[in-house]
Amino acid sequence: MKLMSILSGQGFVMYNKQLAKSVSVNAAIIFGQLCASYESFNSKGMITVKDAKEYFFLTSDTLEEETALTYKQQLKAVKDLEKAGYIETKIMGVPSKKYFFITDKIVQELFNEVNSSSEKREDLESTSNREAVVQKVTPSYDQKENLGMPKGHSKVVQKGSSIKKKNKKEKDKNKEDKIDNYQEPIINSHNPQVFKALLLEGTDDFYTQFAIGRWEKNEWNKLMERFVNETIQSGRYEKIPLDKIKGYAYVSIKNMADHSDYKKSEEFKEYKEVMEQLASNDTSTHLPFHVSNFLEDDDNELPY
Known part of the structure; x- marks a missing residue:
């Protein structure tokens, strides 16, 4: 099988x-x-x-x-x-x-691994060939010269593995030069599109900490999208430095979570019942706008 x-x-x-x-x-x-x-x-x-x-x-x-x-x-x-x-x-x-x-990092690593294996194989074959030559009868002086020189030339042939090692050293040196001369690109976080991408990425880090038990995944995505858009539309994003974006996301999401927890608490439920009783006992009494608005379970509110 x-x-x-x-x-x-x-x-x-x-x-x-x-x-x-x-x-x-x-x-x-x-x-x-x-x-x-x-x-x-x-x-x-x-x-x-x-x-x-x-x-x-x-x-x-x-x-x-x-x-x-x-x-x-x-x-x-x-x-x-x-x-x-x-x-x-x-x-x-x-x-x-x-x-x-x-x-292309994985490709480079695989390529270097293949080259390394090839060089080891060549060195092994070269060693085996030298051992085989030693076992033969020692050749004459003219034969020694012919072994070291190709036909029609008087210069000893350079081994392929040595050339590859030299090329590899030159490649490594070029890589080191590129690393030394590399300059980190400057990110302008005041660009709305760039800021939106960075803030959304920052909110992803807090999904497990705040969303579990409060919001479903699709609810979380919609809430974060509205939060980011409102931050940009209000102009607040222009005052948030690049290194403070993640901290801003944490504080804002924590406020949203605390607000959500309070509106689901027994304390808020009792408060809501009292205010509703006061309103029903005196029909001529109108609750203040901010109180009546807070009693409404408005999931669209973003308290940050």
Whole structure:
């Protein structure tokens, strides 16, 4: 019985053992699924090119269905892959979606691994050949010269492995020069589109902390979208520095959560009943506008 033939029909995810060791097992699983999704989107002409990079989007629900990893596990795995330099993400589109770009780091690593294996194999073959020559009868002086020189030339042939090692050193030096000369791009957070993407990305970090037990995923997404849009429309975003965006997101979401918890508490329920009784006992008495408005269970309110 060919077990691999049977199992492969049940939906495998490509899994790189080296990536699992250097980053994490979940990261290797997510990366394998991203590579498979890229191939699928690319074959269907559904790739989005931005800044000369090929992006494609995947929802957390799709990733969970394909990999069986939860949303929280996906978040950590994606962050680990970004930090290690294997992928980049960008929030784009309306409604906003997370797009993925696979860098060429994995290709470079595989290429270097192949070159390393090839050099080791050449060195092994070279050693075996030298041992075989030693076992032969010692050649004459003329034969020694012919062994070291090609026909029609008087210069000794340079071994291929030495040339490759020299080229590899030059490539490594070029990479080091590029790293030394690299300048981090300046991000202007006062651009509304850039600020929106950064703030939405910041809210993702607090989903597990605040959304669980309060809002469903679709409710959370709508709430965050309205929160970000209102911050931009009110002009508040112009006063928020780049390094304060995540802190602003935390404080705002915490206020929303506290407000939501209070409106669902027994204390608010009792207060609401008292105010309704006062209103029903005296029909001529009108509640102040801010009190009557607060009694309404207005889910559209964003208290930040």
